[in-house]
Amino acid sequence: MRGLGEIAERLRRSTVEVRLKGNRGGGSGVVWSNAGLVLTNAHVARAGQAEVELWDGRLLAARVVSRDARRDLALLRIAAADLEPAATGDSSALRPGELVMAIGSPLGFAGALSRGVVHSIGPIEGMGPQPWIRAGVRLAPGNSGGPLANAGGQVIGINTAIVNGLGVAIPSNAAADFVERGPRPALGVTLEPVPLGLLLVQIEAAGAAAAASLKAGDILLMSLAELHAALDSGEEVVKLRFLRGLEPDSRRLPVRETHVRLGRRRAEAA
């Protein structure tokens, strides 16, 4: 029999600590391939460069290869030999009640293990239409980006958040999709739901929204769910209606339209 300790030790060797230069604290990551790909949360890898510490203490510079803010995932590349990539499981086969364990650096304690069971799997209000794994494992800041594994030690999720005391993880199948096909289309904006629709608070300079001449202060006339559906529709170009320059006393709503080019994702791996 492979005991919990043995499984955890194996998993610990595939778990890294991710830090930003000059920042105290950070998150965790999962060694995804022996070619040097490390998966973590987008909110952990906020800059283009990061520093990764392996289980054996090696410190390596890491470059952020791609990010998917909507899924809170980022892919890093490091140059190191003898990496031990994690075994991954099929998150779609996961059931509530299954034993799971999380490894990471909660509050800076590298390699700390917590265990529990899968609480439930499904969407979370305010966190998009996609399913999340909720697990009764004790997480803390620093677990972010680290692995959630099943009883066989296979990674089935990437720990991302704590909601109502429950650990929330991105299913490993979504993470694998991100690694293989790159980020899902995004507008490149920070937005805030308002009564009329979605207020654009900030526009990333190189994002799709900026290229489509959307500006901060514009209000998209759609719900968050509709925006997610449009972005995930597979269309290369989506048409968005928005309000610009809305005055309190204006008689007509200043509705405009724009076409946003989202670009094409890589084809689904066969």
Added chain:
Amino acid sequence: MANELAALSQELAAAVERVGKSVVAVHARPRFSSSGVFWRPNIVVTAEHTIRREEEITVTLPDGSNMAAALAGSDAGTDLAVLRVEHQGSAAGNPAVQPAPGHLALAIGRSKDSGVNATWGIVSAVSGPWRTWRGGRLDAYIRLDLTLYPGSSGGLVVNTDGAPLGIATSALSRIAGLAIPATTIDRVVDEILARGRVSRGYLGVGLQPVELPDHQKGLIVLSVEPGGPAANAGVLIGDILMSLGGRAAADTEDVQMALEAHGVGQSVEAAVLRGGTAQTIAIKIGERPRRS
């Protein structure tokens, strides 16, 4: 891959899947739903503290459909509420043999968005009958060492075989979640279905334990509710209650036990000391007024 841990994991998941067929989500408060259990055909039992409205209660069934539920009654003392649903449901199985500290336990709930959910831990303490701070009596005190998340209360607590230990509540103990035992649920459901409520005996007196010069213990009457059962029987302030229904009255808990042994409306013999003289007074037990 074939290891005992993975086998246990599969066993737990299988129990959740099986037991989850009896567990519904209950929508009767703002923000968080709670869970409920098909205890009998058409009857869902949940935790009373999660019921914040008496109308427009709905449940989400295991197949994901929503359905109206009618509140048949509730008992704050044991934190149980009974709902009637126009759906047969798959009733929870026969209760587990006596749980013991250290047994593994799963609390299984449901929410509309995520379907069935589970949390896992152990039974941390078991003892005999226990009075809750809300005044009800549980046939056993079953303390759980597992995390009850918002929405877990009212869910079914089972062992790893999926046999019920009771219904989960976070409201009866400050330090831990409890399983309300199956026998208590049966008793409360019977009473609520028969009468719409759980009636508790009532004397209408305020009592304080005292020790007499001969070291006997009794309860001195400090107040008498005007028109209450004790007042009607002629009990006076200053009387010292020595026994009730043959049970020595050294503590107010003894009075509660005596009242539970006799039904509302029955007459019970109270032995009192009045001015140093022993007397017997027959009191017709009333029903405790419900807090509104």
